[in-house]
Amino acid sequence: MTDPSDAQLHDHAPHDAMDASTSLDEDNRLLPGFVSQVCDALDEGDDEAVYDLVEPLHPADIADLFELVEREYRGPLARAITDLLGADVLTELNDYVRDDVIDALPAAQVAELAGQLETDDAVAIIEEMEEADQRAVLAELEPADRAAIVDALSFPEESAGRLMQRDLVAVPEHMNVGQLIDYLREHADLTTEFWEIFIVDPQHRPVGTCQLSWILRTPRHIALADVMKRDQTLIPTDMDQEEVALRFQKYALISAAVIDGAGRLVGQITVDDIIHIVQEEAGEDILRMSGAGDGDINEPIRQSYSSRVRWLIANLGTALVASSIIALFGGAIEQLVALAVLMPIVASVGGNAGTQTMAVAVRALAMNQLTQSNTRRIIARELRIAVLNGATVAVLTGAGTALVFADAMLGGVIALAILVNIIIAGMAGVIVPVTLDRLEQDPAVASSVFVTMITDSMGFLAFLGLAVASGLASF
Structure with missing residues (x-):
């Protein structure tokens, strides 16, 4: 297989003055007016006009055009520009957009494009196709190319066997x-x-x-x-x-x-x-931590909904734990309204502290910087940071609360609650991802749910419990 040169793929060489003024802005992005022109020509069924508009574009800009137009235009656009849709365009396309384009092309053309790519890029195109479409495309390939792709597909997804190139010396x-x-x-x-x-x-x-x-x-x-x-x-x-x-x-x-x-x-x-x-x-780890799935703006709505809603439901379940703790202290909150005013502060600060530590821990695990050899040292490090952060925020919050509510006891209670919650958050932020990793679960996926539950629940329990213990309120 052959691969387009890197210069052809990635060098966004400047277009001539006329092309740049009619299709690209000063930041080398396609102009909305140009995209609208292409869509209008597609609506009119004028493939020749579409071809003339697209022909001056760099392959990377053609890929951008496919991603900018609505999904229903991608098939007609692919068929209209014929030979302009080369392997160098396919390699620049977003995965979801590429699937739409491939679906619109006959098996023979897909096979021709796959034959121009290195094995790993060709596999990336073919592996997402339906089994029947895969067979049709593979049947059109040269025997050597077909054998290389079939061999690559025999390896697990996201493995070195799928990623490797067969062409070497x-x-x-x-x-x-x-x-x-x-x-x-x-x-x-x-x-x-x-x-x-x-x-x-x-x-x-x-x-x-x-x-x-x-x-x-x-x-x-x-x-x-x-x-x-x-x-x-x-x-x-x-x-x-x-x-x-x-x-x-x-x-x-x-x-x-x-x-x-x-x-x-x-x-x-x-x-x-x-x-x-x-x-x-x-990017995958960051999106998993937020429960946003693939987080791709070209991902179908049904898939985005499915990947996000299950984590929202999981968060709803964990939020009920924090709510039940608040319910236990309903009488205390009725007696002292200030408790209801200040509770979100305790939970919010603890949540942010937990998120900070969790992000550091998940990244360290992904980079193999946090292993069994240094887990205790890292936990001790995060504990010291949590104590310092907690003491600083506690003093500021406690002093401000005492001044606003003219109640030194209330200021002391919230200060101590924040200190406790930030320390707990710091520990949860590192222990939860490490535990999930030891259990061979992806820490980026589930850590945020558990850390949020711990910081919210412990924050409310510490604050309301201390308020009752200090005599500010009673059950």
Whole structure:
């Protein structure tokens, strides 16, 4: 398979003056008027006008156009621009938008586009299709491309096997530099984009790597075994893509060999793929913490509703715990209205403190910075921070309450309640994600529900309980 050059994919080269003034604003975004022109031409069924409007656009801008128009226009737009819809446009599309575009194209055209992509990009397109559509597209592919994609689909989703590229350069260790250079020049079918050359033994197991810069600066007679780097990071095909990204970050890798269960070289992963994974995983964790599902503005409404409403219902259930605690102190609240006024402050401050700690803990877990080796130290660290934060906010809130309500006892009660709640929030913010992680549950998904329940419940219990204990009110 071949892949469009990075320059073609990502270089937003400036258009000529006329094109920029009619289609793009000063920030290189498509103008609303231009998008409306395209939609009007589609409404009129004037495919020629649509083609003429879209033709001057960069592939990345064509992808933006697909994402800006309403869903019902995407199919007609794809059919109208024909050859302008290339593999370089597909790779720029949002996943949901790409599905809409692919659904509108015949299997033969999808197969042609997939054949222009690297295996990992082609798999990303085909894996989301219905089984019948998959079979139709695979049947149209060249045998070599079809075999590579079918093999990739056999690996688990979000694994190194799905992510890896099959196109690489691997040579035996008995070669010298001159033989390698001649081999690269004589074989036109080799991949044209690579940074490292993999050295393999007779069983095709990687034994080292050579950077291109080393090859270019080394005399021809020197054996590869004398210049290759034997220490390398090997990626198993079943490794989760998030762990792969951590390996690249930790060891500052540009590319890495992917091996099968027998240790044989079967592919490579390059840093450009990892950048995408890092962005995807980071955004995914943030959205999961909020219960917003994929959080994609192109996600179908039904899916967005389904992913969000279940967490809102879960939050409703946990909120009932806090409400039941308030109900226990209903008599005290009736006697002293100030308690009702001040309760939200205690819960809000505790909730924010818990969210801060939880975000730090979830990120540390995702980055492998928080492990069993340092869990106690991190908990102790967050406890000290919680005590400092709690003392600061407690003093300010207590003093302000005492002045506003002319009641020093009430000021002391809320100050102590806030101190207690922030300490509890700090502990919950780190212990809950760690516990979920130890139970092999995603801490980004469920942590917020439990942390919110703990901070609200404990905040109300501490404040109202202290108010009763101090004699400010009674049950």
